[in-house]
Amino acid sequence: MNPFPASEYLIPLVFLLFAGATIGGALIAVFTKWIIRSVCGLAMASVGLAGMFYFLHSPFLAMIQILIYIGAVCITIVFAIMLAEPDEPQDGYGQHSVPWNLGAGIVAAAVFWGIARLGVTGDWPTPAVRxxxxxxxxxxxxxxxxxxxxxxxxxxxxxxxxxxxxxxxxxxxxxx
Amino acid sequence: MTAAEPIRLLLFLVGVATFVGLNAAYLVWVERKGAGRFQRRAGPTEVGYAGLLQPIADAGKLMSKQLIVPPGADRVLFRLAPIMMMPPAIMAFALLPFSESLVGIDMNVGLIALFAFSSFNVIAVMLAGWSSRNKYGIISAARVVSQNVAYEIPMMLVIITVLMVSGTLSLTAIVDGQSGAFWNWNLFALASNPLMPVTFIIFFICMLSETNRAPFDMAEAESELVAGAYTEYAGMGFGVFFMAEYANIVIGCALAVVLFLGGWHSPVGVFPGVFWFLVKLYFMVFLVIWVRWTFPRTQFYGLLNLSWKILIPISIFTLLLSAVMIKLV
Incomplete structure (x- = not known):
């Protein structure tokens, strides 16, 4: 049985695609001014996560991720937005003072550093078999x-x- | 996985893309012919024999039209909505078991995957309606969400009932469990649930509603909302939505065939094959078209009442009934 052709390139490529979708979607969700685009970012991040689950041999979890997060959570959020939200983002909406931004940045960086450090150096047990x-x-x-x-x-x-x-x-x- | 696998998948993808395109084009023709016959007129006759080249002319017209983004619309989401609509529909086709060997990916959670892909449909129509910044579009977006949320529930309850009868999530295995003649089909699995035909009718109603077909086409009620969420779309932007709508009808009908009508098995127990699948599939599609041109559009409150007050209680009852029957038998 010969392996899937070019799998040594395809596997990292697929991984990068899903990781990119997750991170990109999350960034869109955080940084955009229109709340409906935030929801789209959330949907994109969910698709990326689902792809990651599929990549890790958990098709059931992947499909449930899409079904729940896109089919239920995103749709509920958008429904609420359509009932409640004014169309245009107002001037000054989402803009904070410099110390506020700095504080938020420091907290975010600390959390990211902590989780990343835990992920890289943590003593994760590796199962010998699936x-x-x-x-x-x-x-x-x-x-x-x-x-x-x-x-x-x-x-x-x-x-x-x-x-x-x-x-x-x-x-x-x-x-x- | 062997080296032949990517080639097989590629061929299957090409086949599915062709199937979806031809289906969309010629189901429009069938729909127009059917509508004509139901209304005692001829339907398209001019282009080609019996109007058979009409879909090609329509496609040429749609593709040559300018794509207009209305001023004031959310440009990114307006372009993104049709793109979000089509790929999940095509991906869903890769899961459908047309015959024992003619299936793209035989997942052991195929049924859930099918519903996962179809959940993109709602959000795409909703984004289309919202981003075109048009009052008809926004009304349509609000309608499509409440309608789909309401009909997802009885649909899922019916699916769980069928799952309990067949005991697997794999579409191929579900069809395999219905081999033999037609009395082995899930539609007639009366031993495990005497109300199975009722379940099938609930499934059919929910399928009509999920694919936004008349009498439940609240999203593009042309006599009230122009074209609802698709009002502002020109050219192929509209064409993609139209294609995806027909692709979703075919997926819904194929799901009905797989879950209730024995898939590729023949009704008399001889010569199983893809032929029978297609016969049953197009019979279901014909039913959908028949219903559309026979029943007038319901009112929106009637639609929601039908789901919450009639379909959901009945489907919960059938679910409990089949649980009891399976436990006792």
Whole structure:
């Protein structure tokens, strides 16, 4: 069995593509003035992340990433924007004083340095074999055995949020 | 992976691109002919025999038109929206199992992948409507979101019901589980869920709604909103949306065939193959066209009420019913 041709070039290329999409999308999301473009940046970063998951042999996680983040989160955000936001960014919107920007920059750099240092020098265990195929069955079994408490808590949070939404909506109807 | 794999994938991609293009062009012809027949007129007749060259003339016209970005529109997003619409549709085709061997990528989570790719559709239409800075576009964008959010839920519940019956997420395996004659199809899997035909009808309604087809074409209700989100698009910008719409119809119908109608298996148990898949696929497409020209457009509140008050309770009930039946049987 001969290997996939030019795989030694293709693999880094694909990785760079996804990494670029993730970082570029995140930068767009942070730096643009139009909030709807921020959402597009978020969508792009999600696609990049999904590609990264796929690259790491977790197709299920990749597809769920797209399904949830683009199909649900981004769409909900844009829906809220369309209901609430004025069209044009006002003058001075998003512009802060120099000390503010400096402080934000220092905090961001510190967090980045910390995470990067942890990632590069941390003592990560390397599994000798692939733990699982990242498939649905493994995830299902794990959710209902080892992680059942987490599953229950998530379900409880969702229930509470639905009840909260119902309560808020009902109260809203009686306001004149 | 062997060296033959990239060649196979490349060939499959070329085939899919051709299939999508021809489908879009000739489904428009079928649609216009069908509309004509349902309304007791002839449809296109002038260009070529029975108007068969009409799609080519239309394509030439669309491609030669100027691409206009309206002043005041968000230029980047306005251009990006049609680009976001088409590739996910083409990628979804690579997952469809046309026959036992004719499938681009046989993923073990193929069904989820299909829905993941189709979720780009909503955001693309919404961006198109929002970025053209046009009142019809914005109304259409708001409509398409609330409609798709409402219909995603019964769709997913129906999909889970089918999944519980077939027990796998791989599209090929789902079709394999329905081999034999037509009483083995999921549509008639009455032993594990007596309401399976109802489930199929819910799926069909949701599919019509997700692909923005009449009677649920709120996004481009031409008598109210000009063309909704596509109002400002000229030339091939509009053409891409149009192609993607037909590609999505074909994907939705193919999904119906895979999930309920036994995929490439023949209804009488002999000669399975891609032929049967295409016959069933185009029968479903014909149903979609038939529905469009038979039923008037619903009102928007009617549309949302149908989903939240009728389809979701029924689909939850069928889900629970099949869970109980599978546990008991």
């Amino acid at each position: 733990v699982s195929d990242g498939g649905v069955e493994m995830i299902g079994v794990a959710l209902l055995t080892k992680q059942s408490l987490a599953l229950e808590i998530v379900a409880l949070i969702l229930l509470v949020s639905i009840l909260g939404a119902l309560a808020v909506a009902r109260k809203g109807r009686h306001i004149e």
